[in-house]
Amino acid sequence: NAGVTQTPKFQVLKTGQSMTLQCAQDMNHNSMYWYRQDPGMGLRLIYYSASEGTTDKGEVPNGYNVSRLNKREFSLRLESAAPSQTSVYFCASSDLDRGHRQETQYFGPGTRLLVL
Amino acid sequence: GESVGLHLPTLSVQEGDNSIINCAYSNSASDYFIWYKQESGKGPQFIIDIRSNMDKRQGQRVTVLLNKTVKHLSLQIAATQPGDSAVYFCAENIYGNNRLAFGKGNQVVVIP
Numbered sequence: 001n002a003g004v005t006q007t008p009k010f011q012v013l014k015t016g017q018s019m020t021l022q023c024a025q026d027m028n029h030n031s032m033y034w035y036r037q038d039p040g041m042g043l044r045l046i047y048y049s050a051s052e053g054t055t056d057k058g059e060v061p062n063g064y065n066v067s068r069l070n071k072r073e074f075s076l077r078l079e080s081a082a083p084s085q086t087s088v089y090f091c092a093s094s095d096l097d098r099g100h101r102q103e104t105q106y107f108g109p110g111t112r113l114l115v116l
Numbered sequence: 117g118e119s120v121g122l123h124l125p126t127l128s129v130q131e132g133d134n135s136i137i138n139c140a141y142s143n144s145a146s147d148y149f150i151w152y153k154q155e156s157g158k159g160p161q162f163i164i165d166i167r168s169n170m171d172k173r174q175g176q177r178v179t180v181l182l183n184k185t186v187k188h189l190s191l192q193i194a195a196t197q198p199g200d201s202a203v204y205f206c207a208e209n210i211y212g213n214n215r216l217a218f219g220k221g222n223q224v225v226v227i228p
Binding site: 004033040041042043048050058090094100102104105106107109110 | 124147148150152158159160161162165167205207209211212213214215216218219220221
């Protein structure tokens with residue numbers, strides 16, 4: 001099992017450019033998440049998808065859109081990149097146990113994005 | 117790699133000593149807790165978890181203690197090794213909520 005994979009690993013954009021960050025998981029998890037991580041800020045939730053076909057906003061959704069393409073894949077799109085979106089982006093996935101209790105989230109290796 | 121540990125509390129530990137990392141959580145309704153380890157340039161890695169019906173749980177060289185009375189969680193690492201140098205952070209969850217709330221983390225530096 002590869003777990004959670006993310007592409008690309010690194011990206012440099014100019015202000016106003018668009019791009020899509022890709023995420024896939026092979027653990028058959030229902031829930032998937034996108035976070036950004038900035039120094040001293042911890043992990044902040046951008047969007048999440050509790051199950052295939054649903055998406056919800058997190059703490060910092062502005063400037064981003066998401067697509068839950070199928071159960072495996074969850075993409076994050078920046079339509080018009082801004083320098084404030086320079087960050088490290090992590091995708092994660094998780095599931096519920098038989099008692100519908102949250103289980104741990106497993107993270108991908110991250111995408112390092114620089115917006116000039 | 118980038119410094120996710122910038123401005124974080126730092127614990128310096130001698131190799132071979134035990135480490136204790138603390139986390140205060142905010143929501144008394146939280147019933148599931150996770151410790152993650154993040155090495156420089158990598159994604160967070162699951163270490164150990166505990167549910168609120170337990171006070172203590174042990175893994176390989178790690179122990180998590182939960183004190184619900186004072187809303188405190190700790191991670192103990194036995195015989196700390198250089199490979200344990202990383203940022204450690206806790207996360208909490210409330211039953212019925214798909215989301216985790218993450219702490220900002222503690223930087224652990226192991227001195228050889």
